Amino acid sequence: MTDQIIRELFDVIEDRKVNEPEGSYTASLLTHEKGQDAILEKIGEESAEVLLAAKNDDRDAVAHESADLVYHLLVLLADMDMDLTDLEAELHDRR
Numbered sequence: 787m788t789d790q791i792i793r794e795l796f797d798v799i800e801d802r803k804v805n806e807p808e809g810s811y812t813a814s815l816l817t818h819e820k821g822q823d824a825i826l827e828k829i830g831e832e833s834a835e836v837l838l839a840a841k842n843d844d845r846d847a848v849a850h851e852s853a854d855l856v857y858h859l860l861v862l863l864a865d866m867d868m869d870l871t872d873l874e875a876e877l878h879d880r881r
């Protein structure tokens with residue numbers, strides 16, 4: 787289930803990268819004038835929001851901000867022409 791939704795999300799992100807549809811937040815990040823820094827800034831922001839939510843013991847907010855963080859990490863992988871299998875391989879190697 788978790789595997790599947792992450793794969794689905796990554797496929798959408800890759801589609802946005804190729805097709806750059808109007809109004810796509812993902813496409814706007816991937817084509818941002820700041821380049822990769824735009825994505826890295828979001829990862830920094832979302833990480834801080836996860837920390838804040840955890841410090842406030844707010845489980846709903848931790849879930850919400852973690853989803854934002856995972857999404858932006860996947861955008862970074864796509865930006866770097868990496869595949870989800872790169873991440874999966876790394877996680878498997880640690881088992």
Ligand SMILES: N=c1c2ncn([C@@H]3O[C@H](COP(=O)(O)OP(=O)(O)OP(=O)(O)O)[C@@H](O)[C@H]3O)c2ncn1[C@@H]1O[C@H](COP(=O)(O)O)[C@@H](O)[C@H]1O
Pocket residue numbers: 795798802809810811812813853854857
């Ligand atoms: N999973 C996400 C996703 N998570 C976060 N975001 C965006 O990331 C931004 C987060 O930045 P901020 O925290 O500054 O924004 P915010 O308004 O405070 O939002 P929240 O903290 O309340 O999330 C918001 O604009 C969110 O809309 C996402 N945008 C898109 N997706 C997925 O990507 C798909 C394609 O989206 P488009 O590229 O827009 O078509 C969507 O169908 C979703 O499945």
